[in-house]
Amino acid sequence: MSSNVSNKCAFKHDLFVQFARVGKALSNGNRLELLEFLAQSERGVDELARISGLTVANTSQHLQQLRQAGLVLSRKEGLKVYYRLSGDDIITLLGTLRGVAERHVADVERLVNTYLTxxxxxxxxxxxxxxxxxxxxxxxxxxxxxxxxxxxxxxxxxxxxxxxxxxxxxxxxxxxxxxxxxxxxxxxxxxxxxxxxxxxxxxxxxxxxxxxxxxxxxxxxxxxxx
Amino acid sequence: MSSNVSNKCAFKHDLFVQFARVGKALSNGNRLELLEFLAQSERGVDELARISGLTVANTSQHLQQLRQAGLVLSRKEGLKVYYRLSGDDIITLLGTLRGVAERHVADVERLVNTYLTxxxxxxxxxxxxxxxxxxxxxxxxxxxxxxxxxxxxxxxxxxxxxxxxxxxxxxxxxxxxxxxxxxxxxxxxxxxxxxxxxxxxxxxxxxxxxxxxxxxxxxxxxxxxx
DNA sequence: CTACTATTCAATAAACTTATTGAATAGTTG
DNA sequence: CAACTATTCAATAAGTTTATTGAATAGTAG
CATH class of the missing domain: 3.40.250.10 (Rhodanese-like domain)
Incomplete structure (x- = not known):
């Protein structure tokens, strides 16, 4: 019984660690921007690097992390690798995270007021x-x-x-x-x-x-x- | 014009960096578990430490990070500090993140199948x-x-x-x-x-x-x- | 006012993340 | 098959995150 309880606690902790992998993927501003670009359409690595202002190597690294977290998928066409979001639920996730940040992070409110409102x-x-x-x-x-x-x-x-x-x-x-x-x-x-x-x-x-x-x-x- | 363009790029990047603060808060399994406990009811630090198995100091540190990211709020009552979620939208965020992980992270599927299904x-x-x-x-x-x-x-x-x-x-x-x-x-x-x-x-x-x-x-x- | 309680802070070591740079790999072209 | 292109990998340095430990702070009780 006692080992059963600790197995359940370990299971739940492991589950949260796995959920945290998605959080980790979203913990960097560059990766969030890449996701927003991919929300518009499937893109190649070099294009993503160009429009985000990152090096190709850095862009590729971030994309590997997004793929490992399950947020993007890739396909190869000749030399080029194209990335896309793994589902529309990623758009929901991005929108929800953005909404939470808008409502609860003072710095976001300030930035939005300064540049947009x-x-x-x-x-x-x-x-x-x-x-x-x-x-x-x-x-x-x-x-x-x-x-x-x-x-x-x-x-x-x-x-x-x-x-x-x-x-x-x-x-x-x-x-x-x-x-x-x-x-x-x-x-x-x-x-x-x-x-x-x-x-x-x-x-x-x-x-x-x-x-x-x-x-x-x-x-x-x-x-x-x- | 050119300085205008770069100001806009800088603004957008700053905005994503701020959004990433929420992602950072969600990038640790312990913090996600604390958030799930707080989704049930407002709790004190010592109780959160007890039910999560963390030290009080560690729990407090994680709660500071959650507060800095805007996900929780606190109130003091005598010696005790009570934490609560800053809004119901945090529950939506947790649910969306969990859903994305369930659908797109193979390890989550494996864990769920092994222990729950x-x-x-x-x-x-x-x-x-x-x-x-x-x-x-x-x-x-x-x-x-x-x-x-x-x-x-x-x-x-x-x-x-x-x-x-x-x-x-x-x-x-x-x-x-x-x-x-x-x-x-x-x-x-x-x-x-x-x-x-x-x-x-x-x-x-x-x-x-x-x-x-x-x-x-x-x-x-x-x-x-x- | 002292002793106690609850919590937070600060310093630290270890582990992790990030961007860079150059090498390696895979695919294509002539 | 060599040269080229596009991408990924690996090593590295610098910065960040995490948990721990002990100190500091704030509030309470006697």
Whole structure:
């Protein structure tokens, strides 16, 4: 009985140690950023290194750790290795961790206030509401992510307008319609900048709630391709 | 413009570093266990040390880290310091992390199969279904947690039956009713043991989905007290 | 005010993590 | 088959984390 009890305690401890492997994978800012990039689309190592600003070797090391923790999977195509998230539940995990940090870590609140809320203190439009507006052609939806992320999947009817092309694109906008912009996630400056620019031009503009990965994971319709 | 771009990159990196603070807090098995204890009820340091098997100093250190990461809050009452979770979203975070580990970490699957699934491979009864059965007096609900956790909150109508009292309690059970047992979470051996014992006696018995914290956080009715 | 209790702090050693650098490996091309 | 490309591995130094131990702090009781 006594050895039975200690076996159970050891089992439970072992289980927590295993759960902690996922926590370890999420304990580094670089790995979190890599996960956010992979939430948009499958990517190769060299591309991930480039967009994250890490060396290829360092990127590869972090990806090994993410794979060991079960958060990503890989496939090889010729010389290139492509990484992807192991499931949509990783997006939920990232969103939950981000939400907890937003609510309970003062430094996060401070950073968000300093860089984001000053640009747009309005609440973003909820996904379901946006979907209704899209169905009734009541909005223009702008996806300000890089083209390859847009191609991998986007909100139906969205137009891919990287920020440096926004000026030119303005001429094609229906000024009667409200514009809604989205990016990779709820803290992507690009969506905030886009909204700020649109408002400067006198247009009604808002951000979408969260980013594209959350839209997709909520089971909402998705388009692919250019 | 260029300094603007690098400011934005620095901001985003800083944000991920802050998010990683939550990941760091979850990167140690002992801290995860402490969080599961706190999910049941507010506790003092000495009690947490006792039930987790850590020294008081070590427990205190881990609690400081959890507090710095925003996951717990504390209050002082005389000599004693009581810790509690900073919000129900921490329960969501723990559940999401656990779910990801269950699905994507082979060692977790192996541990669960070795210690739990062999005891009860039936699916646990979902919370909503249990609530309906409770309302219609169709089940007996057994809470196998320690009395102080039961007192802090439990499923309405549940009876607190620590495992070593189950034998005696059997005589009071209505053998016509199905028994449903629950504990601190989905991997608590006690709920599995209770179900195994009840079935040995010829009773219909199942586990409840997850544990009490998840029930409460789903907004389902809760009773307090003995 | 002293003695006690509960908790936290600080120093320490050992183990772990991180980024770097160069080597090794696997796949492709000519 | 040699040269090249893309990626991973291994060794390393520096920094961080963990548990321990004893000191320090805060609150209480007599």
């Amino acid at each position: 000053v640009k747009d203190s309005l609440e973003p439009i909820p996904r379901d509401e946006l979907l209704e507006r899209v169905k009734h052609d009541l909005v223009t939806v702008l996806d300000v992510r890089p083209p390859e992320e847009f191609a991998a999947g986007h909100v139906p009817g969205a137009v891919n307008v990287p920020l440096d092309e926004l000026e030119q694109y303005l001429q094609k906008l229906d000024p009667e319609l409200e514009a809604v912009a989205y990016c990779r996630g709820p803290h992507c400056v690009l969506a905030f900048d886009a909204v700020a620019r649109l408002r400067e031009k006198g247009l009604k503009a808002r951000r979408m709630q969260d980013g594209f990965p959350e839209w997709k994971q909520a089971g909402l319709p998705v388009e692919s391709g250019e | 062999v005891k009860d491979s039936l699916e646990p009864i979902p919370r909503d279904e249990l609530l309906e059965r409770v309302k219609h007096d169709l089940v007996t609900v057994l809470d196998v947690r320690p009395p102080e956790e039961f007192a802090a909150g439990h499923v309405p109508g549940a009876v607190n039956v620590p495992l070593d009292e189950l034998e005696q309690y059997l005589q009071k059970l209505d053998p016509e009713l199905e028994a449903v047992a629950y504990c601190r979470g989905p991997h608590c051996v006690l709920a599995f043991d209770a179900v195994a014992r009840l079935r040995e006696k010829g009773l219909k018995a199942r586990r409840m989905q997850d544990g009490f914290p998840e029930w409460k956080q789903a907004g389902l009715p809760v009773e307090s007290g003995e």
